[in-house]
Amino acid sequence: MTGKGRELADMMERRKVDILCVQETRWKGSKARSIGAGFKLFYYGVDSKRNGVGVVLKEEFVRNVLEVKRVSDRVMSLKLEIEGVMLNVVSGYAPQVGCELEEKERFWSELDEVMESIPTGERVVIGVDFNGHVGERNTDDEEVVLPDDWETTAEVIRVTGRKVLGVSSGRRKEDKNTWWWNEEVQDGIQRKRLAKKKWDMDRTEENRQEYKELQRRVKREVSKAKQKAYDELYTRLDC
Template identity: 55%
Template structure:
C-alpha cells in the first residue's frame, strides 16, 4: 500500500467497489485518511514494516460508519449502520505458514474474541488473507464450504474451516463454480494457491450473486483481487416519514361540529371550577389540555394519509 493509495482508489472506482478489505498494508499507526475519488481508508498497523490491515469505504459508505475497532495489526472491524441494519466489515491477516505456533494460536484466540464480540443479529462481511488452503472438496465441512475451492486442504485451511463452523460463517469463494484462474488468489512464478477468502454469515449466502478473482488487475504483483457482488437487503420503516397526528380544526366551520364542541367545552370548564392558587401558566395548560382533548373526541385526527374520523 505504501505510496499506492491513489492507484488503489482509481481501481476501486473503475470496478465500482463500495467496500474493500486490505491486508499486509504496512502502514504505521491507527488512523483514517482520504485516498482519493471519495474513498476513505481505515487502517491499523504496528511498525510499518510488516502486517497491517485496513478497510476502504466509498463516499456513501464512509458516512455510515458508527465505530472502528482496531484489534491489532492483523484484525480491524468497521461497523456501519445501513438503514436499520448493522453491518460489520472485518479485514483479517492470518500468520504465514512459517510463523511460530504460539503466534498462530494467539491469532485464533483473538479471532474468537473478536467474533464473540459481534452480536449474532448483526451482519458480518469478512475479507482476509488467511494463509491457508481450504481445498477443492468440502468433505466434513459441507455447511460452510461450497465444494468449489482450489487445491488441497492443509492444516491452516482446516483451522479456518473449523473457525467458520464455530461461528457459522460461509467461505463465499467456494460456493461458485469457476475456472482455476478465477479461483487462484496468489500466484508467484509457477506457484498458484487460494489463500484469500471472503466470509459471511451462513444464512446470508443467498445474498451473494457472484464471487471471483480478477486475474488481469495489476495493482499488486502476486496477490489478486477477490471480488464479490452482494445484494444487501434492508427493511424500510414504512412509518418513518408519516407526519404527526393533527386535529381537524377546519371542521369547526360546520355548525354541527361547532355546536357539539362548544357545548362539551363549556361543560368541562364548569366542572373544572375556579383555579384559585394556580399560576397563569398552569391555568392556561389546564384549559388548553381540556380544549384539545374535546377537539380530538369531536373533530378527530389525521395521521398522514390515513384519516381518523369521529364517526369511523
C-alpha cells in the first residue's frame, strides 16, 4: 500500500466500486485513514514488511459502520447497516501454500471465528485472497473464473455460499459443528476424546503418547477438511 493509496482510490472511483477488500497492505497499526478521492481505508497490520488486511469504503458509507473487528493481520471484518440491511464485509489473506501448517491452521481458525460470529439473517461478503489454495494441484496458471455481470456473480456467490457454508444457527461455537466438518474429522475427534478419557483414568506413558498422537492426527484432518471445503467452494464458483 505504500504510495498506492491514491492510485487505489482513483481506480475505485473510475470503476464505481464502493467497497473493496485489500490484502498484503503492509501497513503497521490498527487505524482508519483517508486515501483520497472520497475513500477511507480501515486496516490492520503488525509488520510493515508482510501481511496486513483492510477494507476500503466510499466516504458516504463510513457513517454506516457499526463494528470493526480486527482479528489478526490476516483476517478482519466490518459490519455496516445500509438501508436497514446488516452487511458484513470480511477481508482475509491466506498463508501461501508453502507456509507452516500451524500458520495455515491459525488462519482457518480465525476465518471460522469471524464467520461463526455473524448472526443468522445478516448478509456476508467474503473478499479473501486464498493465495493458491484453489484447485487440485494449486499450479501457478490456475484461475477462478467469475461471470462478467455483477448480478450473476452475486447470485452465484449467494447460492454457493448457502450450499457450501450453510447458515449459522446462532449457537455458541462449542455447541455447533462447523460447516467444514466431514466424517473423517468427526471420527478423529471421537477417537481423540476416547483416548483422553483413557488417559484420565490411567495416566500411563503409553496412554499419554496415544492421546498426543491422536491430537496430531486430528489437527491434520481438520486442516485437510478445511482445505477441501474451500476448494469445493471455489470449484462451484468456477462456472
